Amino acid sequence: MPTIFTHAIVPLAIAAAAGRGVVSPKVAIAGAIFAIAPDADVAGFKLGVEYADAWGHRGATHSLAFAAICAGVLSLVWREARSLGAFVFLTMAMASHGLLDTLTSGGLGAALWWPFDDARIFAPITPVRVSPIGMGFFSARGLDTLLSEIKWIWLPCSSIAFAGWGLRRAKGAVQKG
Template sequence: MPTVFTHAIVPLAFAAAAGRGVISPKLAIAGAVLTVIPDADVIGFRFGIEYADGWGHRGATHSLVFAALFAGFISLTWREARSLAGFAFLTLAMASHGLLDTLTDGGLGAAIWWPFDNARIFAPETPIRVSPIGAGFFSMRGLETFISELKGIWLPCLGIALVGWMARRATTLRD
């Protein structure tokens, strides 16, 4: 999996690209928080749920359906998210977790299509190193992971944020 920081950068970049008028700072932060929710599935290990199980790590909680259901609940209960844009943003924020996990070079892949298909999948290219857990993050492998995330996720996200900002600025200058 990518690191928790990298999961959070995706919705923050899209919120920056869209601007405060579309995605409020509170909604942007909520999106960043939602990106870590799918990994709560690791608690299943304590209860004997196997990694490859449908509810195991990178299973149901990493799917597009789970992201939409979770975001839908939040959109129904939180005024800040009670719009089509808010729902769509939160869904994409949470779904980005599983999608990023398909770009990693280890594990079993992610069950993106659950409940329609329990298959764990990887993207055709897997440029992101799987993040080491615990103290291993502060090792050479942790550094390699961070560098792969910078190249494969952070730089493209920076580009998305800058393009959105420049487009909004150009529109403002024209008006």
């Protein structure tokens, strides 16, 4: 799995690219939390849930369906998220977690298609180092993970955010001119 910081950067980059008029700052923060949330499934280890179980790590909580369900529930109970745009953004934010996990070099793949298929899958390429858990994060392997994430996730996300910002600025300049 990528680090929680990296999971959060994806929706924040999308929100920055889209701008405040499309994704409000509150919804952007909710998206970052949604992007991190699927890893709460590790609590199941303490309850005897096996890694490979449907509700184990990288299982149901990492699926596209789970992302849409969570976004739908939040959209129902939180006024700020009651728009199609917010629903789509929040779904994409949570779905990005499982998608990023399919790019990692270790562990089991993600059950993206749960509940229709429990199979754990990886992307055709897996360039992102899997993050060590716990204190192992503060090791040479943890540093390698961060460097891998910077190269494969942070730099592309930064490019998306800056491109969106630049396009909005250019559009504003054309409209003023």
